[in-house]
């Protein structure tokens with residue numbers, strides 16, 4: 621009887637994960653922002669917060685989809701440019717490091733199952749990240765959850781190096797590798813600045829990299845492609861946003877099923893979900909500057925025959941995906957979206973704000989006058 625009661629209680633406590641759509645006990649679920657942290661998701665309003673992902677999906681999709689998108693050349697470049705625009709107006713912001721791609725160097729201590737990436741900062745900072753290269757992370761190019769991931773950081777001893785130190789310290793804030801500082805003789809207490817003391821192997825690696833990178837030029841890099849996982853990433857974003865705004869019924873619609881398939885397979889057999897992807901040519905070859913704020917990651921939800929979600933980074937890089945068919949939504953859902961909603965996120969400033977599209981456009985037009 622007791623066992624039966626326990627089973628009933630467990631079933632009652634089970635919650636469906638929106639990504640794998642399996643029922644999971646409450647303690648296997650986790651609360652995550654619909655929008656990844658590196659895009660500023662932690663600063664979105666509570667209506668974009670999600671509590672229905674199982675830990676397994678959260679770990680796998682973070683690594684395979686979110687990190688893949690973040691590290692794609694065009695995305696990391698656009699995010700760096702966005703942070704650069706904000707840094708011009710807010711001196712306390714340190715523009716992020718940019719990944720130039722993989723490097724093939726015989727770095728001491730590097731194992732056969734590892735790969736190395738070369739990163740640069742705006743003040744001439746250099747960083748070599750060594751990370752595990754299993755099949756999934758090879759595609760996603762993320763720091764990943766491996767404890768052995770390490771980053772060798774270099775900075776020239778010249779005016780302005782404090783700002784560069786902060787950039788190196790803050791790099792990979794959301795999945796930090798072990799960071800070791802080299803090439804800055806005489807710096808006191810690097811440990812207090814977030815760097816680990818080097819092991820004997822680290823010292824050999826630092827000496828090798830210092831001799832190799834010290835010549836000034838970037839090593840030969842094999843860049844990551846544009847955004848190989850854009851379909852999976854946009855499907856995940858649309859699925860999460862749709863369920864956060866309209867509830868689980870979205871998973872049972874034809875759009876929900878197609879988004880779920882595209883999330884896991886990385887492709888959309890109908891080739892109709894993603895209706896815009898970079899490069900987008902409008903006007904002078906850029907998206908309209910009214911799609912989001914300068915320096916922002918903007919998410920626009922717009923009604924039409926289908927409800928669409930547009931992601932725009934720094935008014936430059938733009939993707940649009942279909943989220944739901946108009947007939948899948950209730951009158952209450954339509955009321956919630958009105959003539960459209962726009963969310964502007966500023967991760968480096970740790971802020972975000974949402975507005976109705978008409979209200980937002982009115983403000984932008986007023987400011988332009």
Ligand SMILES: [Zn+2]
Pocket residue numbers: 637638639640641642673674675676677678
């Ligand atoms: Zn799941």
